[in-house]
Amino acid sequence: MTDTIDSLCKNCLRCVQSCPGQVITKVANAEYKRLGNSYWTPDIIRRQWFQAETGRIPVSGAGYGGPFSGPGFDDMWTDMSEIVRPTRDGIHGREYINTVVDLGRSLRYLRFDAAGHVVGDAPKKIEIPIPIILKDLPLGSLSESVFLAMAEAAQAMDTFMIAPVKEWKPYLEPYKAHLIPLLTEAEIDTHGELIRGVRIIEIQLSDETAARLSRIRAAYPDVLIMVRVRLGERSGEEVLALTRAGADILHLCADRDGNVESGNGPRFVKDVVRSVHMRLVEAGCRNEITLFASGGIAMAEHVAKSIIVGADAVALDIPLLLALECRLCFRCEAGLSCPVEVENIHPEWGKSRILNLIAAWRNQLIEVLGAMGIREIRRLRGEVGRAMFFDDLERETFGRLFGKRKKRESVGN
Amino acid sequence: MNAALQSETGPEGTAHSGRPEVRVTPSRFRNAIGKYIVRRSKECIACGKCADICPYGVHEFAGKTMARPKDYRCIGAACENNDFYCVRQCPQNALSVRLNPILEVLGDKRWTPELLISTWYMAETGEVPPGDIEYKIGDSGGGFDRIEFCFPPGREPDAVPDDEVSLRIPLNRRNDGRPEVEIDMPVYGGGMSYGSISLSVMIARARAYQAWNSFTCTGEGGYPEELYPYDDHVITQVATGLFGVREDTIQRVRIVEFKYAQGAKPGLGGHLLGDKVTPAVAKMREAVPGNALFSPFPFHSVYSVEDHKKHVDWIKHINPRALVSVKVSTPTDVDMVAVGSYHAGANIIHLDGSYGGTGAAPDIAKKNIAMPIEYAIVKVHNFLKEEGIRDEMTLIVSGGIRTAYDVAKAIALGADGVVVGTSELVAVECIRCAACESGRGCARGIATTDPELSKLIDEDWATQRLINLFAAWRRQLIEILRKLGMRDIRELVGRTDCLKHFDYE
Ligand code: SF4
Ligand code: SF4
Ligand code: SF4
Numbered sequence: 001m002t003d004t005i006d007s008l009c010k011n012c013l014r015c016v017q018s019c020p021g022q023v024i025t026k027v028a029n030a031e032y033k034r035l036g037n038s039y040w041t042p043d044i045i046r047r048q049w050f051q052a053e054t055g056r057i058p059v060s061g062a063g064y065g066g067p068f069s070g071p072g073f074d075d076m077w078t079d080m081s082e083i084v085r086p087t088r089d090g091i092h093g094r095e096y097i098n099t100v101v102d103l104g105r106s107l108r109y110l111r112f113d114a115a116g117h118v119v120g121d122a123p124k125k126i127e128i129p130i131p132i133i134l135k136d137l138p139l140g141s142l143s144e145s146v147f148l149a150m151a152e153a154a155q156a157m158d159t160f161m162i163a164p165v166k167e168w169k170p171y172l173e174p175y176k177a178h179l180i181p182l183l184t185e186a187e188i189d190t191h192g193e194l195i196r197g198v199r200i201i202e203i204q205l206s207d208e209t210a211a212r213l214s215r216i217r218a219a220y221p222d223v224l225i226m227v228r229v230r231l232g233e234r235s236g237e238e239v240l241a242l243t244r245a246g247a248d249i250l251h252l253c254a255d256r257d258g259n260v261e262s263g264n265g266p267r268f269v270k271d272v273v274r275s276v277h278m279r280l281v282e283a284g285c286r287n288e289i290t291l292f293a294s295g296g297i298a299m300a301e302h303v304a305k306s307i308i309v310g311a312d313a314v315a316l317d318i319p320l321l322l323a324l325e326c327r328l329c330f331r332c333e334a335g336l337s338c339p340v341e342v343e344n345i346h347p348e349w350g351k352s353r354i355l356n357l358i359a360a361w362r363n364q365l366i367e368v369l370g371a372m373g374i375r376e377i378r379r380l381r382g383e384v385g386r387a388m389f390f391d392d393l394e395r396e397t398f399g400r401l402f403g404k405r406k407k408r409e410s411v412g413n
Numbered sequence: 414m415n416a417a418l419q420s421e422t423g424p425e426g427t428a429h430s431g432r433p434e435v436r437v438t439p440s441r442f443r444n445a446i447g448k449y450i451v452r453r454s455k456e457c458i459a460c461g462k463c464a465d466i467c468p469y470g471v472h473e474f475a476g477k478t479m480a481r482p483k484d485y486r487c488i489g490a491a492c493e494n495n496d497f498y499c500v501r502q503c504p505q506n507a508l509s510v511r512l513n514p515i516l517e518v519l520g521d522k523r524w525t526p527e528l529l530i531s532t533w534y535m536a537e538t539g540e541v542p543p544g545d546i547e548y549k550i551g552d553s554g555g556g557f558d559r560i561e562f563c564f565p566p567g568r569e570p571d572a573v574p575d576d577e578v579s580l581r582i583p584l585n586r587r588n589d590g591r592p593e594v595e596i597d598m599p600v601y602g603g604g605m606s607y608g609s610i611s612l613s614v615m616i617a618r619a620r621a622y623q624a625w626n627s628f629t630c631t632g633e634g635g636y637p638e639e640l641y642p643y644d645d646h647v648i649t650q651v652a653t654g655l656f657g658v659r660e661d662t663i664q665r666v667r668i669v670e671f672k673y674a675q676g677a678k679p680g681l682g683g684h685l686l687g688d689k690v691t692p693a694v695a696k697m698r699e700a701v702p703g704n705a706l707f708s709p710f711p712f713h714s715v716y717s718v719e720d721h722k723k724h725v726d727w728i729k730h731i732n733p734r735a736l737v738s739v740k741v742s743t744p745t746d747v748d749m750v751a752v753g754s755y756h757a758g759a760n761i762i763h764l765d766g767s768y769g770g771t772g773a774a775p776d777i778a779k780k781n782i783a784m785p786i787e788y789a790i791v792k793v794h795n796f797l798k799e800e801g802i803r804d805e806m807t808l809i810v811s812g813g814i815r816t817a818y819d820v821a822k823a824i825a826l827g828a829d830g831v832v833v834g835t836s837e838l839v840a841v842e843c844i845r846c847a848a849c850e851s852g853r854g855c856a857r858g859i860a861t862t863d864p865e866l867s868k869l870i871d872e873d874w875a876t877q878r879l880i881n882l883f884a885a886w887r888r889q890l891i892e893i894l895r896k897l898g899m900r901d902i903r904e905l906v907g908r909t910d911c912l913k914h915f916d917y918e
Binding site for chain 1: 440442443444445446481514515517518519520521522523524553554555556558559673674677678679680681710711741742744745746747750767768769770771772773774775776777778779780781782783784785787788791792795812813835843844845846847848849850855856857860909912913914916917918
């Protein structure tokens with residue numbers, strides 16, 4: 001007998017149970033178990049590989065075998081609608097479910113002159129067909145091929161890719177319309193021409209940003225200004241100030257595992273985004289601005305959940321690397337060689353893998369929207385009423401029966 | 414039907430005298446999977462000592478030599494303190510016992526390897542497994558897996574005979590002039606269509622439920638003729654695709670189930686992959702072989718409770734002796750949905766929670782959409798009570814009921830009874846590989862209509878395994894009631910005071 005082709009095993013164990021010599025057993029692959037880290041689990045990695053390879057959404061039989069709930073995104077469920085709401089059939093294409101989002105500011109109200117004509121211009125807006133942009137990668141054995149693959153994919157999907165200006169080389173020029181240069185404030189002054197050639201720029205937040213926004217806007221009136229806000233304890237106030245100062249888009253970033261530093265231990269990106277969103281709602285200006293969330297977005301469901309808690313869209317990073325077969329071994333971070341040589345991919349292959357992954361994610365978003373009876377992803381934003389949260393459900397049901405819940409162990413964030 | 418079973422169960426499979434009989438029905442595979450592995454080395458001289466001492470029947474003679482140990486019966490670590498511990502007693506030091514390394518790749522958080530093994534054991538023997546195999550609770554970290562009964566301390570279980578403890582539940586409480594259907598245990602079988610499972614499994618389910626005077630459900634895939642002998646124990650489904658629904662199928666049965674949604678893929682309708690639409694399946698569903706079949710979502714003719722009522726009325730008109738069950742999933746407003754079904758005239762409201770089984774569903778749906786059944790039971794039970802209609806509705810729940818203890822907990826949380834599916838499949842040796850949807854389906858002959866693969870399941874064998882499983886469950890349920898000082902499962906409904914939750918102070 002030759003060696004087994006383990007990757008084909010469907011885990012039915014018939015060989016184990018039928019072997020007359022009882023010599024076959026099955027063990028977990030130690031290398032598999034070492035993939036990723038506690039957040040980017042082997043299971044998540046494997047699923048993204050599958051989607052990037054096939055473009056298909058993961059489908060399986062039998063019930064869900066995972067934990068009851070969990071930390072991070074796993075402490076909420078999305079809603080479905082049962083019988084008394086309008087028909088929806090978007091999943092199999094007989095009706096249309098829209099995943100377009102608008103980037104940019106909205107007016108709070110219109111002004112009219114005495115003759116009844118609208119005064120002033122509507123703010124510039126850009127539509128993208130999916131609530132996803134591609135973010136600069138936080139790690140990886142990166143190369144021109146990788147950036148090309150991403151830029152090609154962003155262009156093909158008519159969305160955007162964020163590229164730090166230091167990576168900005170001539171080969172990226174053809175993709176300019178789909179690139180968002182990421183700049184420090186100092187770099188703004190030295191990259192005027194580059195900025196005039198794009199549709200959106202992203203600025204790293206500093207103490208000066210809010211004060212300087214109007215000057216930047218005046219210098220580049222045709223460019224949407226996105227500000228990268230590293231989430232922290234002051235995020236609510238920062239975001240409010242930036243909204244009032246006229247930023248078009250805010251990009252709320254957690255670390256790559258979705259954590260946000262705070263005084264009493266890390267908080268999870270979804271919870272921080274929810275409170276930032278609520279801060280803007282309370283201040284009456286949420287609708288004026290576009291919010292992106294990033295960090296810890298690892299699966300399609302995280303896009304839906306990020307939007308439910310208040311983001312308009314997300315910026316993806318590590319899943320793009322996974323699409324390129326990255327194993328998240330973190331060797332590259334230590335300056336070691338990449339076992340799958342991500343840097344040597346063919347850009348066309350990389351592009352297709354990224355497209356496959358995001359196509360599969362979009363299809364899953366549509367499943368979730370379809371189940372809720374929502375035909376328009378813009379309507380999902382902040383719709384916490386169409387989600388159920390572990391804490392709320394526990395309190396409303398078991399809390400009534402069993403009293404006070406002990407401090408959370410399994411579900412912490 | 415094999416002759417022995419026939420003589421026990423009478424012409425229609427119903428018991429002559431009380432209960433269907435348990436018959437030991439081992440695994441159909443050569444190597445049954447157990448928690449422990451027992452190995453006998455070449456040093457063995459076949460003295461037979463181990464066979465004499467082990468009370469669990471692990472060791473047997475096969476002619477002059479010893480047979481392969483039936484190690485799935487071994488209690489393993491728990492045996493070390495016994496005088497009869499064979500490893501120590503063997504004069505040749507020929508025996509070894511160790512944990513089965515396959516546990517690591519078997520099962521999952523909800524169906525742990527031990528729950529699979531214990532269910533197999535019950536299906537083989539009709540008894541709970543001895544030793545330290547966990548047969549009550551899984552490892553999901555929430556819901557049923559964090560809830561336990563608190564039996565009154567110091568109270569001996571009541572010494573009443575099994576037959577004086579009632580597990581019967583009525584399914585019609587409305588006084589609507591329709592039949593008073595009762596089932597002998599608070600469990601019936603969930604919808605599994607012809608197409609998603611093989612005909613032999615379907616028939617085995619019908620026979621086992623008939624034997625226990627309960628029901629199985631056709632799912633949405635038509636009503637195979639082979640089920641006609643079991644009409645009185647079959648629920649037929651009217652689902653959104655209306656596959657296989659005819660006047661005749663509605664009129665055959667005592668319960669018709671409207672399936673609005675399914676917990677494993679709430680809000681998404683159904684999908685039978687083209688490969689599974691064999692000519693036989695296509696004929697049953699009046700469709701084209703090889704073409705994938707979609708059940709849309711939701712009913713395209715139901716936009717309101719009034720529309721819903723109109724449909725219920727149609728069914729009631731076509732079959733005046735049928736009860737109507739409404740199967741829904743668990744959205745945030747599940748309590749309102751239940752009340753709506755009451756006003757539409759349903760006899761049974763069946764809530765299917767989010768973690769239940771399926772033939773195929775997008776993983777994103779299985780994991781994320783709708784709430785787990787544990788919450789929904791509490792919400793709906795309380796809401797129906799507040800509305801003053803709890804006593805008129807039969808509340809049936811499903812979606813992650815794996816063990817007899819889950820059944821009892823669901824009832825204590827407020828359900829009248831439960832629907833199961835996966836446990837039955839595990840009883841016929843489903844291994845939870847989740848590959849039901851791939852290709853022609855299940856490599857173990859369960860979730861398939863492939864003619865070759867289906868041969869892996871023998872109807873008699875499967876029937877008896879299911880009968881055994883329910884016998885084991887029944888005993889456990891009776892034991893739970895005895896320990897609580899109850900005589901009737903109906904006393905347990907909503908008795909949350911009998912439960913404790915490990916995560917609450
Ligand atoms: S007791 Fe030891 S030597 Fe004797 S039959 Fe059993 S294994 Fe063989
Ligand atoms: S360890 Fe105990 S239960 Fe297992 S085979 Fe030996 S005597 Fe039997
Ligand atoms: S394919 Fe696997 S999970 Fe599905 S029924 Fe068969 S054994 Fe069970």
